[in-house]
Amino acid sequence: MTLEFAIRLSEVMLALAMIQQAGEHLRQARGRALFVARISLCLMLLAGLQPGAALLGLFLSSLVHLWRYGGPYNGGSDKMTILIVTCLMVARLGPNSLWAELAMSYLAVQLVLSYFVSGYVKIVKAEWRSGQALVDVFTFSAYPVSESLRGWAKRPRLLQGMSWGVMGFEVLFPLALLHPIALFAGLAIAATFHLANAFLFGLNRFFWIWICAYPSLIWFQGRVFG
Template sequence: MISLIETNQLVLLILSIGLFISTMEYIKKIEIFSSKGLLSWNVMQLRWETKDQHSFFSPLFKLFNEKGLIVIFGLRCLIIFALLFFPLESIYGWILVGLLGGSLLASSMITFYGSDGSDQMNMLIIITLFLCHFPLGTGSRLETIGLWFIALQTCLSYTVAGIAKLASAEWRASTAIKDVFSTKTYGSQWAALLMKKYPGLNVFLCWNVMIMETLFPLCLILPFNYALIFIIWGFLFHLFTAIIMGLNSFFWAFMAAYPALFFVNHQIQSYLY
């Protein structure tokens, strides 16, 4: 079993890889933030406008043009790179994690229409790491609580998603995955054709996702050899979702939480046996 410090560091490393990839994607398509772009601040700012146009936050709004966001994204990449040299347990590592979270909060003010569950998971993990690693003698107990929180939140995310799918007539009728693969945004032509050719595969995949998501919290209490079934399933689920649907951000955001699942499972097993 890896140590508490190594587990937290691994969580941060996987999270950082995913954030670096997503940040580079934003930099590559930075034109969407221009005055004529899809996420132009001229439009996005309407969500934050108040009656007092000279509010405290008004000067910050100038950051959310094309040039300002290039600076934010560039600084985020530098912060991620610096975290390779400063461990989370150090004062500098802790400050860098705080700055990383700050950059995400800043950019979220203009990217909120494109945000999803992976963005929420990223922010949840960063805030947890920041709060549970305060460098002035917080000790290992708070760091352990942080890993438990990440693990439990991850299980809750899966279970809520599974129950929501079980309540859906489309999922119970085993048509949901085929229908999603047939869409333009999240679809895949070869995957849709495969589902059409083998309808039994669609039934298997729909019920596999619903059952495994709903029962995912068992990975915390089952003996590790059995818990590994859920861990491997989650890895493959997010991997194929990234490949077929293009949701690569979900892969890294949830994989960052998996070391916490390992850690909590081993702790529970040590108490039980």
């Protein structure tokens, strides 16, 4: 994957993901103008009209968004959104191709760390190693888990196996960089993991925004390990 194609693919995916995010707020009268502006900028980016200017506008609107809501109110998905916007903006507006390579490399490394660090944080905690953390999630979670799924809390061995599956995948994810086939397999598993979280817990934003960073990692793997 070429650098230009990785940047453009990420831009298209980002635009679609941010339109979905902004669309959730259009029914609210308060602050609607901000999200209408963000959708307009995303449409510019989607069409390839002045992508650098569109990304700069999305970056500035993200700062307004942070001020308006007192921080990334959707947590990790908002942080990843701002990270991708910033890296793509630098890639487009930087003075030369080196800036674009550095920006996309930084995004790729942060994507890898997002999985590895998440796995490490889990694996050092006894409640994750025993599966109790997932038992608590299905028992007490405020996420929209259906009653049938809450019954999984009564199957601790299954949840312990799921815990180790998630932790093992996350901490070993950096090894996927060693071969293109391993990377595509790793990204497919990661996307499936995010999709499962979207269905189980309603964390749909994580699925859409995380895959927006995947082109940067595919390019990075070829650039560094290819």
